[in-house]
Amino acid sequence: DLRNIFILPIRPVSCDHVYGENYVFTSCNHGCENSECPLKKLPTYYSCPKQLRQRVGTYARGINRNDPPYLTFLTRAHGWYTNEHFVCADSRQCLPYSKVCDLVSD
Numbered sequence: 001d002l003r004n005i006f007i008l009p010i011r012p013v014s015c016d017h018v019y020g021e022n023y024v025f026t027s028c029n030h031g032c033e034n035s036e037c038p039l040k041k042l043p044t045y046y047s048c049p050k051q052l053r054q055r056v057g058t059y060a061r062g063i064n065r066n067d068p069p070y071l072t073f074l075t076r077a078h079g080w081y082t083n084e085h086f087v088c089a090d091s092r093q094c095l096p097y098s099k100v101c102d103l104v105s106d
Helices: 020-028
Strands: 056-060 070-077 080-082 085-087 094-096
Antiparallel strands (some): 070 080
16 A cells, blocks of 8 residues: 555644745645645646546635635556646646655755
């Protein structure tokens, strides 16, 4: 079983020593104080069209709690559907969260 388990804090905390996909997940779920979510370009259904062809469309909520829902996509990995896709600035390339600025291993 390859599922990740993340426990979010009750109140935002310092994320100075949180890295990689844990940082992306925690900051984008409003768990970090004084840290912004690095996902400035949300993965919409039309992001990375040539890279991730096997996708399933679904609705998701925006980064901020009051943002309207938008159309995004999921891909299948290890028997599960996942939305762990970081969209690069050009919207043509997507990376998994584990490849996004993981300072522990970089």
